[in-house]
Amino acid sequence: MADMVSIKEFIRTIPDFPRPGIMFRDVTTLFCESVPFGSTVAQLAEPFENLGIDKVAGIEARGFVVGGAVADRLGAGFVPIRKQGKLPGPRISQAYTLEYGEEIAEIHDDAVQADEKVLLLDDLLATGGTAEAALRLLERLGAEVVGCAFIVDLPDLGGRALLENLGMRVHCLCEFEGD
Numbered sequence: 805m806a807d808m809v810s811i812k813e814f815i816r817t818i819p820d821f822p823r824p825g826i827m828f829r830d831v832t833t834l835f836c837e838s839v840p841f842g843s844t845v846a847q848l849a850e851p852f853e854n855l856g857i858d859k860v861a862g863i864e865a866r867g868f869v870v871g872g873a874v875a876d877r878l879g880a881g882f883v884p885i886r887k888q889g890k891l892p893g894p895r896i897s898q899a900y901t902l903e904y905g906e907e908i909a910e911i912h913d914d915a916v917q918a919d920e921k922v923l924l925l926d927d928l929l930a931t932g933g934t935a936e937a938a939l940r941l942l943e944r945l946g947a948e949v950v951g952c953a954f955i956v957d958l959p960d961l962g963g964r965a966l967l968e969n970l971g972m973r974v975h976c977l978c979e980f981e982g983d
Contacts, residue, residue, distance in 0.1 A: 932963030
């Protein structure tokens, strides 16, 4: 299995995407190889294996890729958290701010039952705005969010501190300085 250092080496950096000055951390290159992908799933799941997780909530879109695999490994169900207008059934919404505007996240209103233990998962933690919106959605449905897991943390942007100040346990596999 690849260790955390190897996982970081599989993440491609694309300068000036989606706009000048941004160093985009592309985890899709990590997904292309069986060993680092499998190791990523194992390392994301490991701290939560004995906590009785009922559901893994993955944030669109790369959070779906690892979220489904982590859910399978934990013997849990998978719940998608999507951008506005993408879920077909009755849903609840939560607005949040990004550095370049505002978005709305949604979840089906029956995706999580009250008191179910949920792990929130995404590929990358930056400012924490998207993750905080996802947490709010899960809490509104009565879920007990036991933690948040990410492949990449961008510590300079403060997302981890935001989530930890909300009382969340945060697990990240690697960090990249800058934004």
